[in-house]
Amino acid sequence: KIAVGIFLLYSSIQAQEINVNLSIGQSGIRYESSLGSGNIKTGGGLGVEYTYFLNNHWGINTGIDILYNQNSFELKEGTTINSYEVDDQMSAFEYKVTPKNYQEKQHFISFAIPVLLQYRTSISSQSQWYFGFGGKVLFPGKQNIKASADELQLSGYYPDTDLEIDNLPSHGFGTVNDWKDESSVDLKPALLASLETGLTFKLKENMQIYTGIFADYGFSDLAKNAENTNIVLYDPNGIENTQGNGVSGNKMIVQKSNYFSAGVQIKVGFSLKKPKGK
Numbered sequence: 001k002i003a004v005g006i007f008l009l010y011s012s013i014q015a016q017e018i019n020v021n022l023s024i025g026q027s028g029i030r031y032e033s034s035l036g037s038g039n040i041k042t043g044g045g046l047g048v049e050y051t052y053f054l055n056n057h058w059g060i061n062t063g064i065d066i067l068y069n070q071n072s073f074e075l076k077e078g079t080t081i082n083s084y085e086v087d088d089q090m091s092a093f094e095y096k097v098t099p100k101n102y103q104e105k106q107h108f109i110s111f112a113i114p115v116l117l118q119y120r121t122s123i124s125s126q127s128q129w130y131f132g133f134g135g136k137v138l139f140p141g142k143q144n145i146k147a148s149a150d151e152l153q154l155s156g157y158y159p160d161t162d163l164e165i166d167n168l169p170s171h172g173f174g175t176v177n178d179w180k181d182e183s184s185v186d187l188k189p190a191l192l193a194s195l196e197t198g199l200t201f202k203l204k205e206n207m208q209i210y211t212g213i214f215a216d217y218g219f220s221d222l223a224k225n226a227e228n229t230n231i232v233l234y235d236p237n238g239i240e241n242t243q244g245n246g247v248s249g250n251k252m253i254v255q256k257s258n259y260f261s262a263g264v265q266i267k268v269g270f271s272l273k274k275p276k277g278k
Contacts, residue, residue, distance in 0.1 A: 015053040016272040019063070022046055023214060025263010028071040028106075029222055029248070032256035035079050036247065040260060041070040049267070051118065061116040061132060067261070069140075070107040073247055075099060081230050081252060085156070087171070088236035093156040095234050099179075100151040102231070104247060108187060110140040112216075114194060123199075130210065132196040138259055140187040140222060147183070147244040152176040152232065154239060169239050181232075181244040190218040190259050200269070210267035218259030223248035 027043025049063030077100065085095040116134035123129050154173050155166035165173045198212015229250060233243045247253045 015059075017051040017053070017059075017269045018272070019049040019051060019061075019210070019267045019269045020047075021049060021065070021210070021265055021267040023065075023263055023265040025214075025261065027067060027261040027263070028069040028259075030256075030258045030260040031071070031073065031254050033073075033247075033254045035081075035253045036073055036075040038071055038073040038254075041072060043067065043069045043261065044263075045112075045261075047112075049114070051269075057119055057121060059118045059120070061118050061134075062114060065112045065114065065136075067110045067112060068107070069110060069259075069261070070105070073104045073106065075102040075231075075247070075253070077101070081250075083228060083230040083234075085234045087156070091158065091160075093158045095230055096153075096155045096157060097230050097232055098153040098155075099149040099231070102147070102149040104148075105146045106143055106246075106248070108141050108143040110138055110187075112136045112138050112192070116194060116196070120200070126202045128200045130196075130198060130200055130212070132194070134194055136192040136194050136216060138190045138192055138216075138218065140189070140259075142184040143187055143223075143246070143248055145183050145185065145244065145246040145248075146180070147231075147246065148180045149176075150178065152179050152242065154232070154234075154242070156234075170237075172234055172236050172239055174239050176239050176242055179242065181242070183244045183246055185246050185248050186224050187222045187248075188220070188224055190220050190222055192216045192218050192259060196265065198265075206271040208269045208271075210265070210269060212265055213263070214265050215262040216259065221257045222259055223254065223257040225249055225251055 024044040028040040031038030045067040047065030053059040080098045114136040116132040118132040120130040196214040
């Protein structure tokens with residue numbers, strides 16, 4: 001029994017590998033919006049992975065990655081965003097925000113835990129082709145937002161009196177020029193579908209380098225819904241310090257917000273197998 005146990009442990013060690021990986025490419029949120037357009041910017045990731053090989057061709061890969069993701073978003077010109085608010089006199093009204101050249105720069109840090117099934121086959125004595133597929137669980141941090149607009153027109157429509165107020169700055173209605181603000185919003189965990197493929201090249205007896213491409217796609221919205229909010233907060237005390245909300249969770253603006261990442265990756269793999277003769 002001891003001999004069998006030692007043999008199984010030795011065989012298990014022979015079939016393990018630790019990878020350190022670096023990735024770069026487009027990484028962020030893929031928006032679908034009827035009122036604007038979003039673009040995914042360059043991001044990247046760094047991770048440590050563990051692969052257990054079932055045989056000469058198949059293995060199971062897992063680990064942890066830390067990812068940097070960023071986006072931009074622009075509203076269409078002439079867009080007015082409406083929400084329902086209550087003023088300092090407890091009167092309900094329709095809050096209207098009409099921006100000019102409204103745009104956001106967004107970024108967030110996330111962690112991902114992959115579980116991939118990997119296939120590999122030799123193409124020469126020193127190289128292999130590999131293909132991995134499976135999923136990842138993404139845990140995003142807060143999305144940080146830098147918003148700006150050349151102009152914000154803030155007005156309120158009171159349906160009870162059929163009155164619209166657009167020039168009362170001390171009570172939150174008027175025009176704000178060269179507006180800028182920073183804010184943050186919470187994002188939700190998501191399940192991703194993942195693919196990767198490329199070539200490996202043997203560097204030393206127990207060391208090889210992976211070069212390839214990858215893609216991840218999220219099945220659900222990252223942004224938490226905030227259907228009753230506007231892109232800026234209503235402030236009954238004045239328009240001087242108008243604060244931004246961001247567009248990510250606003251269902252009036254963004255209908256879908258799925259995670260997407262694709263690019264190139266480099267891995268360095270360290271086999272736990274002892275070199276021959278050691």
